[in-house]
Each structure stands twice: as C-alpha cells, then as structure tokens.
Amino acid sequence: MPEPRMIKHLYIAVIIMATASSCYYDNQQDLYPGQAQCDTANVGFAKNIKPLIDAQCVGCHNTAAPTAGVALSTHAEILVYAKSGQLYGVLARIAPYTQQQFMPPGGAKWNDCNLSKLKSWIDKGAPNN
Numbered sequence: 001m002p003e004p005r006m007i008k009h010l011y012i013a014v015i016i017m018a019t020a021s022s023c024y025y026d027n028q029q030d031l032y033p034g035q036a037q038c039d040t041a042n043v044g045f046a047k048n049i050k051p052l053i054d055a056q057c058v059g060c061h062n063t064a065a066p067t068a069g070v071a072l073s074t075h076a077e078i079l080v081y082a083k084s085g086q087l088y089g090v091l092a093r094i095a096p097y098t099q100q101q102f103m104p105p106g107g108a109k110w111n112d113c114n115l116s117k118l119k120s121w122i123d124k125g126a127p128n129n
C-alpha cells in the first residue's frame with residue numbers, strides 16, 4: 001500500500017497529464033470544421049474584400065476625406081491601389097513599405113487567409129465581382 005503522500009502526488013500528476021492532453025485535439029479543423037481550408041478560388045470583391053475595407057479603412061480613406069490622398073470608398077478607387085501594389089503591400093506589410101505605411105495604423109495585420117484572398121483577387125485583375 002503506497003503512503004498517502006505518494007497517492008497525492010499521483011493525483012496531481014494525473015490531473016496535469018489530463019489537462020495537458022486536453023489541448024491535443026484543439027486543432028483548427030476540430031474547432032472550426034469547414035474553415036480550416038482557406039478558399040482563395042472563389043474570392044468576391046463584395047463578399048470578401050469590401051467588407052474588410054469598409055470596416056477598417058474608409059474611416060480614414062473615403063472619397064470626401066481621403067487621408068494621404070488615398071480614397072477607398074468605391075471599387076474604382078480601390079482598383080487604383082490594387083493595381084499599383086500599394087493595397088497588398090501596406091496590408092501584407094512587405095518591403096518597400098515601412099512601419100508608418102502598414103495598414104491599418106496601429107491595428108492588427110490581416111490574417112493569412114484574408115491576405116491570400118486579397119492576393120488571389122488582385123491576381124485576377126481585381127474584378128468588381
């Protein structure tokens with residue numbers, strides 16, 4: 001018969017193991033079924049691109065008050081920056097863009113899936129789809 005102190009240690013060890021292993025199945029596929037894959041094949045401007053720009057960019061970059069001369073209110077306005085490479089550059093935070101040009105200023109970088117969708121949309125000519 002093991003002494004009580006050993007049993008206590010055994011309990012603690014079992015609890016630690018159970019807690020640690022509970023993280024094992026927390027992969028993206030199990031937590032978000034169907035979202036683990038990033039669908040870059042069917043990117044729509046209205047569905048995937050404009051809502052993000054409306055939410056994060058037009059406060060500063062709108063037709064009436066275009067900060068730094070950049071307006072992103074309409075497809076036609078956005079198209080200019082999509083084609084110039086500036087839109088992808090400031091969002092993906094790649095050279096030659098530097099810290100003060102990373103958008104949105106002080107906000108989080110777009111996640112990899114949204115950046116992939118943006119790139120796919122731009123590569124297809126940034127259609128108004």
Ligand code: HEC
Nearest residue numbers: 056057059060067068070081086087090100101103104105
């Ligand atoms: C808080 C205001 C603000 C918000 C929000 C904002 N911007 Fe900007 N943006 C600026 C300022 C200021 C500059 C000028 C930066 C510089 O060159 O110093 C700028 C510059 C730019 C440029 C030109 C970069 C260059 O120099 O070539 C682009 C493109 C741009 N923003 C896109 C975006 C996009 C896309 C978003 C949304 C994800 C966004 N911005 C959100 C303030 C903002």
